[in-house]
Amino acid sequence: MVELSEIAQMYFEKVTDFTTPSGIGVKRFYTPEDLQGIDYDRDLADPGEYPFTRGHHPDMYRGKLWNIREIAGLATPKAFNKRLKFLLEQGQGALDWEMDGPTMYGLEPDQPMAEGQIGVCGISLHTLDDVDELCKGLPLDQISLCMASGPVVQQAYMLVAKSRGLDLDRLRVVGGHLHYYAPACMTSTSEGLFLPNGKLSQLARLSNDWLEYVIKNYPKWNAWFISAYDFREAGGNAIHEIAFTKACAREMIQEMLKRGVDINTIGRKLSPVLACDRDFFEEIAKLRAARRIWSRMMKEEFNATDPQAMKLRFHIDVSGVNYTRQQPLINIARGTLGALAAVLGGCMGIQLPSYDEGWATPTEDAVRLAIRTQQVIRYESGVARVGDPLAGSYFIERLTNELEEKIEAMADKIEQMGGWVAALKNGWALSELRNSLLDIQNKVETGERVVLGVNRFPIPPEEDFKPEVYAPERSDVESYITEFKEFKKNRDIDKVKKTLDKLRHAAEHTEDNLSPFVFDAIETKATFEEITGVLRMIDGLDYDWAGEREYPF
Amino acid sequence: MTGKKIKVIxxxxxxxxxxxxxISVTETxxxxxxxxVxxxxxxxxxxxxxxxxxxDADVIGLSFLCGGHVEIMRRFMSMLKDNNLDHVLVIVGGVIPDQDIPKLKDLGxxxxxxxxxPLKDIADYVSSNVEN
Incomplete structure (x- = not known):
């Protein structure tokens, strides 16, 4: 609250922070001198032309608007199916499935560690029947679906689509693959990624196998190989975000080249999730720099020849970490700016957090407002008419260059360390994120970084807006667990055992791609946890992460 | 026991x-x-x-974002009791709906x-509530 005696001070208030969050000093204004050294054809070029600084397509949003793809994942397959239909009815053209903790960690829903965590922060999916239930009534051949899951859920999805007689070649899917970035952000997968001897695990192999399978078999599939948004959530800045993305991509591309996949084929498939944080111009410049960096890497380092394989096509997660619990309606304004930056930066899709981010999984009303916010930008603001409208701005071009230079320097540093996996193993990547996070928190504490409602203009809690809070229905969860137990009882155990044995044998004794074996196991009704559990055991890990269950066969 | 550092997990x-x-709380x-630790x-x-x-910790600090905090804390607090650790000060933080706060306090x-x-408030709370 402002004291009346401070009004004069407020009147004369001025900008005092001249540095972007990634540490780039900003001048009072920029001039033609800041464009010196820029060659239009070499460094910018028209949208849709190499090096794609100005966008992936000459028509940009006249050709296709960005996807409204709100992040979603809650409760049980039945309840989540309803939510997905609600989202589609609101004008959201693309879907996203987030998994809950038990699904991510590979726990069965009826084991003690999963208690209270079914369907929170994501959907619980454990069997082919679950995925089938979730897809009921959804036009799978018309939607673009993004799955934030390991390969097994994605494979189950393909089986469901197949059982409906759909042409798998025409399905638009964005699937997460080997989360090489995971140990930096997600402890759950770090145990499953590297073994104590430093080798990649069987689960990591499965992910790589699935990526190879997808690239070779499904033409409309995009491999979402990294969520660089997670680096921001873990505290990183814009430079970390793109440098880490580049380093991670290099590692993944090299793995696929080793497997004999053509560079142009790989390049046409990889699609990261990037972030839009709160510094408006820095985020726009970062997206422009990222496209240039990416295309040069694909062309000059990996010798791609197809321009389609040089374009960085990305989805944006607007940063939910900047949303506050206090005065939550302010978040609508924060989100609007984030989404606007994403559009001005030429993104291909946006997830915009709902205003109740600091309270719980969004209610229908809250997520509808996030969709409407995107629609205001789409249909009312007029900003989508022109591709890369900020190009040529002395400031934006200069900032794009400065970010590019710093990102390349950091990416080179990682390369000198031995690459991305080395930078994860030696702890460097994690400590960079941590130090950056602590710096941010420190600036919030001292007030140097303003957070409205927290360190400026707070209001008493009793005056604050209290959003309605979503929680999964307990009875839904209970009946879901009963159905899961029934599912396990009503299957041909011998058949399940046989397919799991085959998977185990292939993993232990051959170099074969494991994906077909996983398809067979899912079809015979192995649970997703039985599949990942078998692979964990080969690596000498506990059958299940929580150490609560033994391998049943 | 003057001068003994407060030990937190x-x-x-x-x-x-x-x-x-x-991570921010840990560093603070x-x-x-x-x-x-x-x-x-x-x-x-x-x-x-x-x-x-x-x-031999004096304090345990746990954080939740996704939910499940009530169920987890119910089980955890009873495990602490079973291990004669009721004297340990347990604090929790994160994305927790208002209506769950009394439930967590009832659990101990x-x-x-x-x-x-403010991070400083958390540090102040811990130092003034641990008996050394």
């Missing part, structure tokens, strides 16, 4: 990897002169109890810190 129990908050408590995210119940015993959680809480 921090981490996240359960299947939730959002660690931004707990360290800067306030406490000895803090950060266990990481994705911890199992048994691991946290074991660490509390081994380190000493205090709940919500997003946006």
């Amino acid at each position: 921090t981490g996240k129990i359960g299947l939730d990897d959002h660690y931004r908050g707990i 408590l360290r800067n306030a002169g406490m000895e803090v 950060y266990m990481g995210a994705g911890q199992r119940f048994d691991g946290m109890v074991k660490a509390t015993i081994q380190e 959680v000493a205090e709940v810190f919500l997003p946006g809480s």
Whole structure:
């Protein structure tokens, strides 16, 4: 609250922070001198032309608007199916499935560690029947679906689509693959990624196998190989975000080249999730720099020849970490700016957090407002008419260059360390994120970084807006667990055992791609946890992460 | 026992990897002169109890974002009791709906810190509520 005696001070208030969050000093204004050294054809070029600084397509949003793809994942397959239909009815053209903790960690829903965590922060999916239930009534051949899951859920999805007689070649899917970035952000997968001897695990192999399978078999599939948004959530800045993305991509591309996949084929498939944080111009410049960096890497380092394989096509997660619990309606304004930056930066899709981010999984009303916010930008603001409208701005071009230079320097540093996996193993990547996070928190504490409602203009809690809070229905969860137990009882155990044995044998004794074996196991009704559990055991890990269950066969 | 440093175990129990908050709290408590063992995210119940015993901790700080905090804390607080660790000050923070705060306190959680809480307040709370 402002004291009346401070009004004069407020009147004369001025900008005092001249540095972007990634540490780039900003001048009072920029001039033609800041464009010196820029060659239009070499460094910018028209949208849709190499090096794609100005966008992936000459028509940009006249050709296709960005996807409204709100992040979603809650409760049980039945309840989540309803939510997905609600989202589609609101004008959201693309879907996203987030998994809950038990699904991510590979726990069965009826084991003690999963208690209270079914369907929170994501959907619980454990069997082919679950995925089938979730897809009921959804036009799978018309939607673009993004799955934030390991390969097994994605494979189950393909089986469901197949059982409906759909042409798998025409399905638009964005699937997460080997989360090489995971140990930096997600402890759950770090145990499953590297073994104590430093080798990649069987689960990591499965992910790589699935990526190879997808690239070779499904033409409309995009491999979402990294969520660089997670680096921001873990505290990183814009430079970390793109440098880490580049380093991670290099590692993944090299793995696929080793497997004999053509560079142009790989390049046409990889699609990261990037972030839009709160510094408006820095985020726009970062997206422009990222496209240039990416295309040069694909062309000059990996010798791609197809321009389609040089374009960085990305989805944006607007940063939910900047949303506050206090005065939550302010978040609508924060989100609007984030989404606007994403559009001005030429993104291909946006997830915009709902205003109740600091309270719980969004209610229908809250997520509808996030969709409407995107629609205001789409249909009312007029900003989508022109591709890369900020190009040529002395400031934006200069900032794009400065970010590019710093990102390349950091990416080179990682390369000198031995690459991305080395930078994860030696702890460097994690400590960079941590130090950056602590710096941010420190600036919030001292007030140097303003957070409205927290360190400026707070209001008493009793005056604050209290959003309605979503929680999964307990009875839904209970009946879901009963159905899961029934599912396990009503299957041909011998058949399940046989397919799991085959998977185990292939993993232990051959170099074969494991994906077909996983398809067979899912079809015979192995649970997703039985599949990942078998692979964990080969690596000498506990059958299940929580150490609560033994391998049943 | 003057001069004995307050010993704190921090981490996240359960299947939730959002660690931004707990890292900030860990560092704040360290800067306030406490000895803090950060266990990481994705911890199992048994691991946290074991660490509390081994380190002879005065305080346990846990963070939640995804939900499940009431169920997890119910089980964890009863495990602490079974291991004669009722004297340990347990504080919780994170994305927790208002209506769950009394439930957590009924279970024996000493205090709940919500997003946006000044870090200094958390450090002050710990130092004034641990008997040394």
